[in-house]
Amino acid sequence: TPPARVVRPVLWVTSISSVPAAAGACGGFLSRPSGRFSSPSYPGSYPNNARCVWDIEVQNNHRVTVVFRDVQLESNCNYDYIEVFDGPALSSPLIARVCHGSRDSFTSSSNFMSIRFVSDGSVTRSGFQADYYSRPSNHSTKLLCLPDRMQANVSRSYLQSLGYSASDLVILHWQDVQQCQAQVTASQVTFTIPYAGCGTTQQLDNDTITYSNTLQAAIPVGNGLIQRRPSLHLHVSCRMLRDTWVDLMYVANDNAEVQEVQYGNFAVNMSFYTSSSFAYPVTMHPYYVRLNQDLYVQAEIRRAAAPMALFVDTCVASPSSQDLPSVAYDLIRSGCVRDDTYQALPAPAPGLARFKFRSFHFLHRLPAVYLHCKVLVCRAHDPASRCRGGCQPRPKRDLGSYQEKVDVVLGPIRLQAP
Missing domain, CATH: 2.60.40.4100 (Zona pellucida, ZP-C domain)
Incomplete structure (x- = not known):
């Protein structure tokens, strides 16, 4: 011996959905910073009864922009059309339905976007061609979902612009300072929040498991009875959705909200x-x-x-x-x-x-x-x-x-x- x-x-582990789309293929997974995709057989006629989904995932803390260069479909948008989703197609909001003659562009709120092409059983045309590219998203807040914890990073300059210091930001309704306190550097405040601690809640629905928590900054006055500036709430969530982990952070400051969503595999x-x-x-x-x-x-x-x-x-x-x-x-x-x-x-x-x-x-x-x-x-x-x-x-x-x-x-x- x-x-x-x-x-x-x-050990090799790969998700089925992560296979790159071949040229002319009906859907696929696109993970480069930029690229081009098109309907099957473009500029030839696409087939009847097509159901194609392109999932586009770029690096964390970037967003996806898709530009439709040429859209030649059946003129009635109820028959042949393209749908743009702000995340995975099965569970994310529909941004827009793209019809014949459109030359629009759309940007996601996260590093993930899905494009679905649908054709009916009769008339076909040359289809569509689209480009996509990524660009950095807001650098004030970032969230990373790890195997057993989430890591939320908040820029100190962002806090200062709202009138807060690093010590004002805490995990809402949690008293275990040793386990759940922030790590403060010269540029940012970092919270490492376990999925099974620090007040993290878990919610299970039809196709997702969501772990959520809230960071808060508030400066009370008058013996804690009143305050004269809006509270800052940062809602952080890690969501397991089909084959991906969704990192979600949004900031609620009165009526203003900033969202950052990231996706990664489990x-x-x-x-x-x-x-x-x-x-x-x-x-x-x-x-x-x-x-x-x-x-x-x-x-x-x-x-x-x-x-x-x-x-x-x-x-x-x-x-x-x-x-x-x-x-x-x-x-x-x-x-x-x-x-x-x-x-x-x-x-x-x-x-x-x-x-x-x-x-x-x-x-x-x-x-x-x-x-x-x-x-x-x-x-x-x-x-x-x-x-x-x-x-x-x-x-x-x-x-x-x-x-x-x-x-x-x-x-x-x-x-x-x-």
């Missing part, structure tokens, strides 16, 4: 374990095993206090780590077990998924095996979620049955020499 180098197992971790106790993850790379040995795998969602469940929908084995393997063997597909040795195992928490299978080698003695798994993230207590649906060889179209699909590639696994 070749000597094993002791490091963490190699993580699903998947590892081999040495035994059915799942006490010790495998740290060898490659992972050398015996033929027909039981292999134990655990997937977990890395997000504190998030009531989410995991479901292993599909796992295929391949001798390649590439995203689209040419040679593959199904262990489980669409929740249906295809390999006799595959067995789902009980997990102590909804945010964990465990299974085992027996090792093998491909014909012609290809040197290694990689696992390509698709893991679904669902609301933990939703009886109608896909995570509770089991085997669905021909799943029905259901937009709300899960929150996220995550693709994981785990390996390589190599057989020990006889």
Whole structure:
């Protein structure tokens, strides 16, 4: 057996929605600072019954501007049209509906914007072409959502412009100064606010989990009974929405509001374990095993206090780590077990998924095996979620049955020499 180098197992995690859009493709994910996209086959005719969504995500604390250069659609805007959303299309406000002949531009309030193109079943034309670019947003306030906490940064010059000092800004209705006090530098005030502390509240609705808190600055006078300047409230929220984390901060100062929204991915971790106790993850790379040995795998969602469940929908084995393997063997597909040795195992928490299978080698003695798994993230207590649906060889179209699909590639696994 070749000597094993002791490091963490190699793990690739990518969201399905993060695959860049190919030229002429019907929708896709755009993450460069600027770019161009167009309707399918542009400047040729787009197809009937098109349903295309482009998700545009730029770097944190930037905003997205989309400029429609050419829009040639069916003249009736109820038939063929483009919709611009201020964030993910399924859950964000509609900024505008773009119709034939428009040459408008639109700017998001965050670093995320969605564009949806819809055509009906009859007349088609050449479609549209649009450019997008990013620009920095307001630098007075910034918010970052981390795995177990949010970090809110407020410019001291911004506070001073409103008549406040750094010491005036506190977490509203929270008394634990040691845990929740701000860190003050020459330029900014930083609050590190845990999702499970400092008065942070949690709200779960149909497709989001939102963690919220409030910062306040106020200077009372007259023994605390009156004040002569408006209170400053900064409402901060981290929202898990489908496949993304949404960082939301807005400032309420009388009738004035400033909003900053940021988006980022949450993580699903998947590892081999040495035994059915799942006490010790495998740290060898490659992972050398015996033929027909039981292999134990655990997937977990890395997000504190998030009531989410995991479901292993599909796992295929391949001798390649590439995203689209040419040679593959199904262990489980669409929740249906295809390999006799595959067995789902009980997990102590909804945010964990465990299974085992027996090792093998491909014909012609290809040197290694990689696992390509698709893991679904669902609301933990939703009886109608896909995570509770089991085997669905021909799943029905259901937009709300899960929150996220995550693709994981785990390996390589190599057989020990006889």
